[in-house]
Amino acid sequence: MLARLRKNPAAKWLGLALVAAALAVLPFAVEATAGRGWVRIIDFALLYIMLALGLNIVVGFAGLLDLGYIAFYAVGAYMWALLASPHLTANFPAFAAMFPGGLHFPIWTMIPLGAALAAVFGVLLGAPTLRLRGDYLAIVTLGFGEIIRIFLNNLNAPVNITNGPQGITKIDPFSIFGVPFNKPLAVFGLNIPPVTLYYYLFLLLVVAIIFISLRLEDSRIGRAWVAIREDEIAAKAMGINTRNVKLLAFAMGATFGGVAGGLFAGFQGFVSPESFTLLESIMVLSMVVLGGMGHVPGVVLGAVLLATLPEAIRYTVVPAQKFLFDRQVIDPESLRMLLFGLALILVMLYRPAGLWPSQVRKREFAAAEKAGRVEPEQFPDRTDASEGARL
Amino acid sequence: MSDLLEVRRLEVAYGGIRALKGVDFEVREGELVALIGANGAGKSTTLRALAALVRPAAGTIRYRGEVTHHLPSYALVRKGLALVPEGRGVFARLTVRENLEMGAYHRADRGVAADLERVFALMPRLAERSGQLAGTLSGGEQQMLAIGRALMSRPRLLLLDEPSMGLAPLMVQKVFEIVQSVAREGVTILLVEQNAKLALELSSRAYVLESGLVSASGPSAALLTDPKVREAYLGEAA
Numbered sequence: 001m002l003a004r005l006r007k008n009p010a011a012k013w014l015g016l017a018l019v020a021a022a023l024a025v026l027p028f029a030v031e032a033t034a035g036r037g038w039v040r041i042i043d044f045a046l047l048y049i050m051l052a053l054g055l056n057i058v059v060g061f062a063g064l065l066d067l068g069y070i071a072f073y074a075v076g077a078y079m080w081a082l083l084a085s086p087h088l089t090a091n092f093p094a095f096a097a098m099f100p101g102g103l104h105f106p107i108w109t110m111i112p113l114g115a116a117l118a119a120v121f122g123v124l125l126g127a128p129t130l131r132l133r134g135d136y137l138a139i140v141t142l143g144f145g146e147i148i149r150i151f152l153n154n155l156n157a158p159v160n161i162t163n164g165p166q167g168i169t170k171i172d173p174f175s176i177f178g179v180p181f182n183k184p185l186a187v188f189g190l191n192i193p194p195v196t197l198y199y200y201l202f203l204l205l206v207v208a209i210i211f212i213s214l215r216l217e218d219s220r221i222g223r224a225w226v227a228i229r230e231d232e233i234a235a236k237a238m239g240i241n242t243r244n245v246k247l248l249a250f251a252m253g254a255t256f257g258g259v260a261g262g263l264f265a266g267f268q269g270f271v272s273p274e275s276f277t278l279l280e281s282i283m284v285l286s287m288v289v290l291g292g293m294g295h296v297p298g299v300v301l302g303a304v305l306l307a308t309l310p311e312a313i314r315y316t317v318v319p320a321q322k323f324l325f326d327r328q329v330i331d332p333e334s335l336r337m338l339l340f341g342l343a344l345i346l347v348m349l350y351r352p353a354g355l356w357p358s359q360v361r362k363r364e365f366a367a368a369e370k371a372g373r374v375e376p377e378q379f380p381d382r383t384d385a386s387e388g389a390r391l
Numbered sequence: 392m393s394d395l396l397e398v399r400r401l402e403v404a405y406g407g408i409r410a411l412k413g414v415d416f417e418v419r420e421g422e423l424v425a426l427i428g429a430n431g432a433g434k435s436t437t438l439r440a441l442a443a444l445v446r447p448a449a450g451t452i453r454y455r456g457e458v459t460h461h462l463p464s465y466a467l468v469r470k471g472l473a474l475v476p477e478g479r480g481v482f483a484r485l486t487v488r489e490n491l492e493m494g495a496y497h498r499a500d501r502g503v504a505a506d507l508e509r510v511f512a513l514m515p516r517l518a519e520r521s522g523q524l525a526g527t528l529s530g531g532e533q534q535m536l537a538i539g540r541a542l543m544s545r546p547r548l549l550l551l552d553e554p555s556m557g558l559a560p561l562m563v564q565k566v567f568e569i570v571q572s573v574a575r576e577g578v579t580i581l582l583v584e585q586n587a588k589l590a591l592e593l594s595s596r597a598y599v600l601e602s603g604l605v606s607a608s609g610p611s612a613a614l615l616t617d618p619k620v621r622e623a624y625l626g627e628a629a
């Protein structure tokens with residue numbers, strides 16, 4: 001049915017319009033049924049989609065395992081925190097003299113600056129790791145993520161750049177065309193709360209990032225990434241400049257993280273190193289793997305599920321326990337991680353290519369399974385041979 | 392005839408171990424030259440140096456009259472030097488057609504579709520399986536695919552690294568027939584082979600590598616009858 005839909009352009013546009021309409025009314029529906037807290041959770045899910053799609057470029061398209069991806073999120077967040085809060089002007093007289101009205105960069109500068117700075121950090125991580133693959137690359141990227149976090153934690157002395165573990169507060173909320181995002185907006189008698197305003201902003205950027213991801217996948221660069229993922233020597237022999245193409249993967253992946261980080265800082269109004277732990281990197285990687293590595297719709301699904309399901313668990317386990325045992329037996333936070341681990345194991349057992357894998361991944365896992373089935377037949381031969389040798 | 396490729400005093404070292412200790416040879420336009428030798432003689436290392444996958448420690452490589460050993464691999468491919476890597480190196484999770492298209496990665500001209508047809512005409516087996524994943528092909532078919540993929544870059548010089556490796560004798564025959572027809576189309580070929588007899592029968596000239604040095608060279612027909620070569624590489628008592 002999907003194939004028939006695809007062939008019919010009118011139906012395709014109608015479908016897209018329906019999805020767009022559904023996404024437009026979603027925050028109102030959620031607020032009416034589940035409360036404003038859930039709109040906020042959806043906002044975070046949108047940020048996670050951006051992160052997962054960025055990591056998908058590095059891990060899914062180019063096949064480079066990155067365990068420190070959250071560092072780019074941190075870079076974007078801290079960049080925006082410094083450019084749009086009183087922190088720098090309060091601590092450095094030079095900045096105060098330069099910006100007498102205080103540092104208040106507009107949101108338009110955030111997206112290109114955050115993307116560019118994160119891309120620079122992406123290249124910084126990529127350049128020394130060009131010859132590494134697999135486990136070794138994972139270890140170095142993990143170290144990189146921790147280095148960034150530890151720097152953020154400790155750069156409050158001798159000069160106070162990041163304000164250490166306290167983090168940076170009083171970050172300006174975004175405002176577009178003079179409409180501030182921290183106050184409800186009245187449009188045609190409709191009162192749009194701040195979380196919903198952020199929802200629309202994030203949604204717009206998510207759509208842009210999905211579009212970029214899909215176009216990249218189909219591009220020459222996307223082909224080159226696939227070639228490197230499959231066989232680096234052969235990719236070189238095809239005339240692919242593997243060094244630049246790999247650096248580009250790191251840089252492109254990092255830009256999405258940097259933009260998401262800037263949005264996060266403006267949304268929260270506060271950043272601290274605590275938000276950028278290894279667990280967050282692993283969470284984003286899980287979204288990519290669970291959804292379907294290298295497949296954009298799959299990755300979006302993975303991000304939405306992993307960002308919202310734990311919250312759903314949090315909201316249901318406490319009442320459920322109270323109902324069953326009359327008291328809270330297990331803390332919802334630890335139960336959340338327990339169920340999360342269980343879900344990952346189940347997915348890896350029953351859908352190893354991810355919940356919604358791309359055609360290529362599906363074929364590949366089907367082939368691997370077939371190869372696995374042949375093995376038991378070969379096995380007796382091998383033991384026979386070794387027994388013969390022993391005799 | 393001019394030298395398409397000229398290698399002088401080429402040395403390559405892996406750490407402290409010198410794999411090539413000053414190799415000299417040349418390949419002229421339109422020739423099929425074989426490089427034979429035992430395991431560890433430095434055959435594959437020579438090809439890797441030619442394709443810029445390893446950096447030479449000393450010596451010069453001249454391709455089409457210009458010194459190329461400082462250029463990266465991707466620049467060499469654009470100059471028409473194509474490598475069929477050892478162990479084939481097909482993109483296992485891509486289809487046969489996608490593999491071939493990848494071979495034309497650096498090209499922006501409009502002849503790609505025509506070249507795809509030419510490769511399919513040369514290797515009908517690949518045409519039959521164009522939608523199949525490369526990883527599901529047999530070893531011989533993968534070798535054909537690797538050769539076809541290299542042809543998609545419109546090479547002037549084709550470097551073939553052990554095309555007979557791990558293939559059944561019948562398949563080896565087929566692959567060598569394809570190599571021969573590629574050569575007949577005017578592509579210059581440098582063939583590295585352990586199967587010395589087949590390589591000598593196919594090529595016009597050959598070099599014998601031994602512990603990183605050229606120990607014998609000449610017309611392949613002469614080497615085939617050389618008692619020393621026969622003893623060392625063709626498995627016959629002198």
